[in-house]
């Protein structure tokens with residue numbers, strides 16, 4: 208969340224206050240469900256109890272899948288099958304929001320699991336080629352290569368012959384995926400992960416950008432601005448892209464692994480890679496936006512954030528430079544089920560917007576859903592913010608006499624709130 212001082216300072220050309228626009232695709236029942244889930248998970252103790260109970264019931268093989276599918280899964284995921292997620296893509300399309308399909312299955316950590324994920328990714332890339340509503344795809348390197356290998360490569364120490372072979376396999380696998388994205392002319396976002404494997408991920412991403420971004424941005428790397436070293440890294444990347452004559456493409460996020468990072472640094476006795484305060488993270492995130500805007504002719508950016516201030520700051524910088532709202536180098540992206548007031552109002556104002564949409568079998572998406580809920584609870588104010596906009600929309604619907612528990616959506620409604 209931006210501080211109130213930050214919010215007061217900005218004179219943005221876009222507002223995120225219109226809840227009717229934000230929830231145009233949610234029926235009365237959907238809105239009630241969102242209210243229920245965000246209310247329950249607002250309290251960290253209740254959240255912990257709920258996730259533990261669900262895990263236990265799953266281990267005991269209790270038949271709770273229909274309940275999960277009709278609740279949290281429905282709120283945060285696209286579906287189990289193509290037919291199901293296509294309905295969500297169509298809904299987002301009506302609001303001119305693109306979908307980034309995120310295969311949420313955390314497969315087995317072996318060659319068979321990696322091959323399976325590669326095959327699924329190639330399928331999504333082929334689908335993106337055909338479907339204009341899928342502007343790009345995304346990938347976690349550790350879904351197609353061993354975490355331990357990435358960790359070993361990241362230390363910079365010599366590899367054994369077997370590790371060398373696995374590293375060559377990982378590079379070849381990533382190359383096949385990026386080559387397919389290039390052939391489809393649809394970008395692919397490489398997600399950022401834990402700092403102790405990130406040097407290997409960065410090496411792979413940089414190699415792929417040099418290889419496939421010569422004409423336009425196809426491969427995006429991700430920078431986590433909760434790390435105090437990332438602004439310098441961004442500066443180096445921009446310089447390298449200028450010298451190398453390729454397009455730098457970056458997704459800028461704050462970062463999702465703060466607790467683990469701090470914990471590991473403490474246990475192993477090295478300085479934490481994370482900024483000392485939230486304010487320092489905000490400062491670096493916004494400085495990264497500024498730096499990219501100063502180099503926008505060679506950089507493409509995706510702002511992966513639920514922070515209203517950062518989105519408004521980007522919109523203001525674009526306006527100050529007379530860039531059109533749909534400038535092809537700038538995209539805003541939020542997770543499905545989160546910060547709809549940002550996504551839908553940005554898209555209505557003509558900005559490029561996409562949503563990360565996880566999909567896969569309910570059981571397989573549980574780790575994702577649990578992390579999602581835990582992370583949201585950990586981000587001070589995020590749950591309250593989501594709840595606040597839901598309650599405002601519920602009150603608005605009550606005022607205009609709209610049915611609060613019906614299946615019809617606000618799709619047809621006009622834009623006045």
Ligand SMILES: Cc1cc2nc3c(=O)[nH]c(=O)nc-3n(C[C@H](O)[C@H](O)[C@H](O)COP(=O)(O)OP(=O)(O)OC[C@H]3O[C@@H](n4cnc5c(N)ncnc54)[C@H](O)[C@@H]3O)c2cc1C
Pocket residue numbers: 208209397398399400429431433460461462463464465481482483484485486488510511512513514540541542563582586589
């Ligand atoms: C489209 C999209 C793609 C994403 N891809 C990735 C990815 O590839 N890799 C990844 O790691 N995450 C990714 N994320 C998650 C992201 O990093 C954040 O965890 C989440 O979006 C909240 O960030 P925000 O910008 O909305 O932050 P805000 O809600 O404004 O701030 C919360 C964030 O600030 C940081 N923070 C909180 N407290 C402190 C503190 N005391 N000191 C320092 N920093 C603090 C943390 O990063 C925390 O998540 C993605 C998010 C989106 C929306």
